Amino acid sequence: MLEKSAKIYVAGHNGLVGSAIWNNLKARGYEKLVGRSHSELDLLDPVAVKAFFDAEQPDAVVLAAAHVGGIMANLQYRADFIYENLQIQQNVIGESYRHGVKKLLFLGSTCIYPREAPQPMTEECLLTSPLEYTNEPYAIAKIAGLKMCESFNLQYGTNYIAVMPTNLYGPNDNFHLENSHVLPAMIRKIHLAKCLNEGNWEAVRKDIGLRPVGMGKGDERIVVDATSSETDILRVLAHYGITPEAVMLWGTGAPMREFLWSEEMADASVHVLLNVDFKDTFAEGDKEVRNCYINVGTGKEVSIRQAAEMIMKEIDFKGELRWDATKPDGTMRKLTDVSKLHRLGWHHQVEIDEGIHRLYEWYLKGICINHKGA
Secondary structure, three states, rough: OOOOOOOOOOOOOOOHHHHHHHHHHHHHHOEEEEEOOOOOOOOOOOOHHHHHHHHHHEEEEEEOOOOOOOOOHHHHOHHHHHHHHHHHHHHHHHHHHHOOOOOEEEEEOOOHEEEEOOOOHHHHHHHOOOOHHHHHHHHHHHHHHHEEEEEEEHHHOOEEEEEEEOOOEEOOOOOOOEEEEOOOOOHHHHHHHHHHHOOOOHEEEHHHHHHHHOOOOHHHOOOEOOOOHHHHHHHHHHHHOOOOEEEEOOOOOOOEEEEEEEHHHHHHHHHHHHHHHHHHHHOOOOOOOOOOOOOOOOOEEHHHHHHOOOOHHHHOOOOOOOEEOOOOOOOOEOEOOEEEEHHOOOOOOOOOHHHHHHHEEEEEEEEHHHHHHO
16 A cells, blocks of 8 residues: 555646546545656656656656557557557656656556457457457557566566556547547537537537647648638538538447446556555466456446447437448457456446536536636
8 A cells, every 4th residue: 555645656647547547646645646748758758757757756656648549540650559659668667667666557458459359358368369450559569568567577576557448438538530539539529510400600619619620631631720611610520420410430330348437447546556466466376477457447338339329319419320331340349357356346336328428518618618718
């Protein structure tokens, strides 16, 4: 158990998970928290990371910083996903070891599992068959991270724990139409379609004023914001399948997905950080110690189509929901076996319908606050 006086560095403290972990630690009485924005500390720079650790000397580290995105981003920026994540992990985990960090929590992703992994996925099915092609570079980077933690523990006696969260959503989510994950992307698309359907151009301009939307590359790239013409806005939004009559989503809607509210992921992460040691993650007497990480999820799933229909109902969009079956679905099922997490004392509470309601409320509040402050 970390003392309340422990200095804890949360890498990625402004992100979806990192910010939630920061708030959870604060609520538990941990006041000596350290965070740096990307502009203050580039985790890709080994010299800068070493200088940071030299100056701060943290007792514990939460590695929640990562280069992340949805299917489109993973397909287009494969080199960025593997290079940047490997570099971040190498720098932060390496300096944690060199500076004697007592406890480290590494956050991965359930995309580490094989495309055809048996469902629900137990920790033991890692590396048993090929990965999903669309996110293979990111998955390989995350596998390297969890194996780095495991290997440092076995060779050097460190206490580094890796957790593999399922699909996350919640406050501070990324709603960028080009590289966001599925739930926030669907919420924003359906919200904008509703505004167009109702002729509410003030709401459309509020939305894209806060988060401008672009299409194309190089000299042909068009970016629209609150000052753009209606013609340009309609053209760019249509590129993303957003029209007054309908929303077009990628794939068939058939894939099954498990979703976990980010604040619950944070609570599970802090529970593991404070209460779980490396020795608790494998059976005593195992000849080969491997797969010592912990799945974090709900153990429940819905189809992408079901999730989209829940969002349609929450937002009250009267148009159509359409599917572009020429686009990839990704892995058809990604349900985690969370029995290890349950044995270690943590269970989820927020179900998907309640989470969608909370996230849409948060999204609307953010638009209103930023508009009033403009």
